[in-house]
Amino acid sequence: MERKPLSGRRRLYDRALRLLLYLSAGLTCALLVFMIGYIFYRGLPHITWNLLSTQSSYLKDTIGILPNILNTVYIVVLTLIFILPLGVGAAIYLTEYAKNRRLVSAIEFATETLTGIPSIIYGLVGMLFFCQFLGLQSSLLAGALTLVIMTLPTIVRTTQESLKTVPQSYREGALGLGAGKWHMIRTIVLPSSVDGIVTGCILAVGRIVGESAALLFTAGMGMSLNHFFASWGNFLHSSGATLTVALYVYAKERAEFDVAFAIAAILMLLTLVINLTAKLVGKKLKKK
């Protein structure tokens, strides 16, 4: 069969739109290449051992970001400690226990709403409630608790998705052998959905590492080293800037752009690593 050649107008339409499609995709990629390239170009040369391993000192007029690196780690760990049982528990309730459909849709609506709330509002509420009302002051603990509220939807959604992939026959088999519901969840359902939970954690870590607006007023801008082993109580209650907050402070308030770009480069590397890990775990999940 012979195809009639397209009319000139139609061919033009076809070509022009195709070109625009390629241009848009190209522009998106170019943006990423530019961001990564520029940040590494400006930042990597300024990442020195001194910067990474010391704290800033006004006396010696040196800048070090060790406290900020540690604060980021502390906040990530603290948040995960709270969010894991809570988020996984909520997901288990939604997929395994809940029978009341209206309650389920209310909970799902709530998690979706939490996703949409801007982080500056979390920061404000966290400041009012955790720092002032509960008297935690600007502290790592207040920051972590604020982030718990913020990352809840991420954990719930990914866990829920992986719980749904556990075959119904596993559950029936366990229950048929006389296992109680909780015993069945603990020994059968949770182990088979651990990949999804891990993916959720990685995504949550990504959000926490990149978060700044919610931490500015809750974890504060403390730049000195928080001694983890020195005193447990004090450590939780001292203010500490994470890497993102430190980037903001160095760029906007102190005009130390070399340090800011060095931190940006570190954040960029972290983003790359987190993205890659999430993808690898996700792939493993899909294979199953």
Add this chain to the structure above:
Amino acid sequence: MKTKGARNALEVAMNIVFLICGLIAVAFVLFISVYLVLTGLPAIREIGLVEFLFGREWASTAAEPKFGILPFILTSVYGTAGAILIGVPIGLFCAIFLAKVAPPRLTAVVRPAVDLLAGIPSVVYGLVGMIVLVPAVREWFHLPDGASLFAAILVLAVMILPSIISVSETALKAVPPEYEEASLGLGATWIETVFRVSVPAASSGIAASVVLGIGRAIGEAMAILMVAGNVANMPSLFKSVKFLTTAVASEMSYSAGLQRQALFSIALVLFLFIMLINVILNTLLKGKKG
């Protein structure tokens, strides 16, 4: 061996524990809403609702303070509209490319790039905007200072790209292949099919992506705090401006008294905007399912 009674008690206890976990999300939302209303209302009452929402002047630290947030509201609306105007066409075309046109090899490059763009922290966007974009805007338009609404719009447009792309792409992929096959069978080219059949068929999902983008843009704080200049002007493309979010972020650390309470009221206004957007988003997504 445990007795039956003990086992039952454990089951009931775990049931309750999980129920509480499930309800916590609802509790968080209620808590945030109530808290924002409670802390936001006093200042509005003191200033007067009309004066607060439509006052054209914000001078929180002046001897005779004025608390009109119309400049912030308009800046947020204009800034978001601008970001949507730039970001949506690019994002939508990129999504169409990924879902319908790209050869697999290119998809394997572009999709991770989009994911990475989504993962970059907003302060990093802010930093690059501040160092690269702001001076560039000053040069291009011969301004005394490049920190302006225009710079903020460009940064926001880039930041909403990933959400627009991924949501639109999902919607486009869900279009039943029969629609497209029918169009191809009638003699339309693939590009014509995509633009005249697939895109209209996915329109509610694409609309959802736009609404999501609006939500992202209106809620972004740190990146535009670094590029918008932060002066409470009535919005104009090349003037230094303050958004709803940046007004809160920039004054919170040194605010006190009525000024501080007014900041909570701004947050309440922002929250109402976001809730409205959430409701629209939910209706759009539900409409797609049904």
